[in-house]
Amino acid sequence: MKLLLFVTGRGIGGDAVIAHTISEALNERNISTKIVLDSKAQGYYYKNKNISWLKSSIPAAGGHASTKLNLFKAGLKTIKAIIQASLLIKSEKADGVVGIIGGGVVVGCLAAKLSGVPVVGVVSTPNDTKISIKCNPTILLPESPLFNSKNNISKYPSIDNYIPIKTDIVNGDKENILDILPDNYNSTKKSVLFSSGSTLFEDMAKAVRKYAEESDNINIFLIGEPLNDVVRDIVDYPNIMNLGYINYIKHLYDLIDLAVITDDGATLHETIACEIPVVVVVGVKYGRYHGLSKVFDGAVIESNVDNITSVVNDALSNELEMKKATKKYSSNIIHGTDTLVDFILENL
Structure with missing residues (x-):
């Protein structure tokens, strides 16, 4: 099985670490993975570990601090990004997708739907949570507004889970x-x-x-x-x-x-x-x-x-x-x- 992990951010901080931890844990189960970052991401975290990554547009809307204007601008970019990501999924012959936080969830999950491959979202913001639970199985991290909530009425499976760390x-x-x-x-x-x-x-x-x-x-x-x-x-x-x-x-x-x-x-x-x-x-x-x-x-x-x-x-x-x-x-x-x-x- 080959999975693409769509990751929000610049490939520098906590989101990059979370994605790498998930990737390594999947590799230990003999699952092939490839990180996907935004085309403009520096990816210093991965460079320092000599890890290559794929590039595809992953617009950010500011995560927890996003405004309506930011969301609107990101939404316009996201339509093109989803199409681009869908083409990447097909060209890589991926069997599935994991969308990781923010834009990684929005682009990854919707592109997977468009490509006809299964997807799981790993969410932590109000916006990525709303989209993921409506579209696919979802892992709710503690920062998600639905973590430990009784208000999750998604028809898809979901779990509350702590942020993955290296043991x-x-x-x-x-x-x-x-x-x-x-x-x-x-x-x-x-x-x-x-x-x-x-x-x-x-x-x-x-x-x-x-x-x-x-x-x-x-x-x-x-x-x-x-x-x-x-x-x-x-x-x-x-x-x-x-x-x-x-x-x-x-x-x-x-x-x-x-x-x-x-x-x-x-x-x-x-x-x-x-x-x-x-x-x-x-x-x-x-x-x-x-x-x-x-x-x-x-x-x-x-x-x-x-x-x-x-x-x-x-x-x-x-x-x-x-x-x-x-x-x-x-x-x-x-x-x-x-x-x-x-x-x-x-x-x-």
Whole structure:
């Protein structure tokens, strides 16, 4: 069986990671897969792994932050994109399609319908959810408005599923990175990681800067490539250990006591799988709010930039209790990738 995985975005951040995780899990079941990115996508995540991909127009409408105007413009582009994607499906002689988040779902699922091949959607936004449940079997990720909802009336099968992660993420060893950490790392202090994913957004930068200015007894790690020079300047502060874009995240997870991250994505699932308590800074990415502290009750607490110091310090004070709460979810997250792949294969 050969499957095409249509993926939204630039092939850089969390959506690319999710698609790669699904692709590898399918490959382990002897299923041939090929990633499809937008024609203009840089695909740095895949380039760094020497993974090739196919190109086809996959318009984006802004995901959770989309406006009516963005949706209208994307809709016009999407009609052409669906036809182009359908031709790609036929030329590749694909047996099925997996549409992954946002435009990947819209284009992938509708093009598969046009091509007459089976398709499964993996959804996380209001728009991709609406389209997928009306057209085909659907995997609802925690950010989807229908995750754990009783309002799903689709005639097609659907499941709630945690975001797929690489299971070896829990096998990190901090001893492997002690020699490469900044000189101001102190093993006797608690360690906190700040991250908004592969890209460092301005509000996360403000949060880590504020916490660093008000806390001198904590190892403060920061990862991600600054969105622009303004963000880069904000995090230029003596006791912020700015690691940039790293390839040893699982070892860093083994070292830290708390993660301060955004209210979305694979990083949140990875940290909880590793049984790390989490503080989410809400609204960092274009004002998005997903309420995932309710999905992971007790393991995740919410904050904003203004109260970051008090919330982080409260979390550190309640670290053992929060860590205990992560154990309720860790196993299901780790096994979530297998559950997701089972559903895909059952419905293709």
